[in-house]
Amino acid sequence: MKLSAIAAATLTAAIAAPASAEISDGKVKIGILNDQSGVYADFGGKWSFEAAKMAAEDFGGKVLDAPIEIVTADHQNKPDIASNIARQWYDREQVDSIMELTTSSVALAVQGLSKSKKKINLVTGAATTELTGKQCSPYGFHWAYDTHALAVGTGGALVSQGGDSWYFLTADYAFGYSLEEQTGQFVKSKGGEVKGAVRHPLATTDYSSFLLQAQSSGAKVIGLANAGLDTANSIKQAAEFGIVAGGQRLAALLFTLAEVHGLGLDAAQGLSLTESFYWDRDDQSREFAERFFERTGRMPNMIHAGTYSGVLQYLKAIEKAGTDATEPVAKAMHEMPVDDVFARNAKVGANGRLISDVYLMEVKKPEESTRAWDYYKVLATVPGAEAYIDPSKSGCDLVGQ
Incomplete structure (x- = not known):
């Protein structure tokens, strides 16, 4: 298993800054779990990781005075590997939320685990409507697209x-x-x-x-x-x-x-x-895309932009809730409108589905x-x-x- 991690804020500043008493473990840690070596490597892959880092940086590198950290791993499109990584992240590595989750079988497996652990997961890379249907979770969110929208x-x-x-x-x-x-x-x-x-x-x-x-x-x-x-x-x-x-x-x-x-x-x-x-929809999308291009050499698709949006919304919800505790953050994510470079005047349904054009x-x-x-x-x-x-x-x- 190969894991890579970056701190979204400068390490020395993160160590020096006192974390908010309402932030567990002194930091907010988000995992981007997806396919980075198989058929969906360009679909999301390491580019979604870059989009997540952009969101953390654009938010200011901290939330409630606590540093934001983004980690990533390759699940190889295998639910068992994905579940093992997710369990290790949650149990040993203080990951607060897991996102992206390309491949429906993987997303369903990790959402089930996240529900049992009472952790927030946000899916941008998988398509199945079951994520917000019969297998929905009070802590599960589905961004970007699904089979019904397609x-x-x-x-x-x-x-x-x-x-x-x-x-x-x-x-x-x-x-x-x-x-x-x-x-x-x-x-x-x-x-x-x-x-x-x-x-x-x-x-x-x-x-x-x-x-x-x-x-x-x-x-x-x-x-x-x-x-x-x-x-x-x-x-x-x-x-x-x-x-x-x-x-x-x-x-x-x-x-x-x-x-x-x-x-x-x-x-x-x-x-x-x-x-x-x-990316070429309007001035706001072009500005975001040009910055993404400077980092990656490519323009973003809906998975990359959706991951950026999902990470940003999660951080906004922590800020609104005044804590990174799962229940109040999930409540805030359901209540808050989504209005960013990815989705305009959008909302999250009671089933966790982001409803956008x-x-x-x-x-x-x-x-x-x-x-x-x-x-x-x-x-x-x-x-x-x-x-x-x-x-x-x-x-x-x-x-x-």
Whole structure:
């Protein structure tokens, strides 16, 4: 297990400064736990760690006169490894909160552990709606996106723009099934048709037979219900088969700016996708993105910006509560509006779901891009209240208490 840590404030100043009596262990320690070596390494990875450090620094390096420390580890997309790291962090290393948590199985495992330990966790990297549904936690929060928002944004909104027949190419595990099912429901609810689906193994390298089945379906839209390198490789091979050139559209149901950059506009052009953040949205997002670029050499996607927002909101909640004790901080996080570079005029539902706008994007053609990372055209804005499940209908037993 490899762990790395940085103090968000200067070490000597942190040692010298007396910590608030209301801060446990004399510091606030946040863990960023995600995939840093596998298929989701660009999706979040070490870049989310940098975003978390930015948030701590922008907050001033201290909260209630106590230093802020950020630590990170690679869970390798394995729930058992993630749970072991989380338990060690909580029991031995005085970590107060764990965030990011790419991969739904990992996020559910760590949220369950955090609930039993009465610790706050905040998910930006995983998609499952179960985090704020039947497996919700009074100390669990879900930022950035989920499968429902992706389905509404890419499925429902795209049908409204003429993409009314779909065929799915789906990763053969729970995340893929959920994404296919929810998107299919929204396609049908908008009057569209689902012509079928084919499933592929996680992290396969040859998508040719699956893509040929999708191509022969005649569907206007081929929905890629996968993520990370699976999606990138699907798109790359689809370009080789001339699928988009032949008149069909590709819809990446979980794909971000980081993966578009890795793939390149030649292969990704015309792709439809949903994100809850775009760096070139306005002056505030551009200012944040340029600072992020100076540190990382890349522009942030919704996971990176969402992690920044989540860390910032957690620190604000500690400040409001006057303590880092879990119960009052969780209460403050539920009560406080979220208004920052990631989400504007957003709120946290009773189930822990951040309700903020999402955007249906189309990847530009190479000749339409005016500079590096200028990759998206915004086709539609989906209000948060439409993008996310109404907390009262989420299945979370905390709602209404």
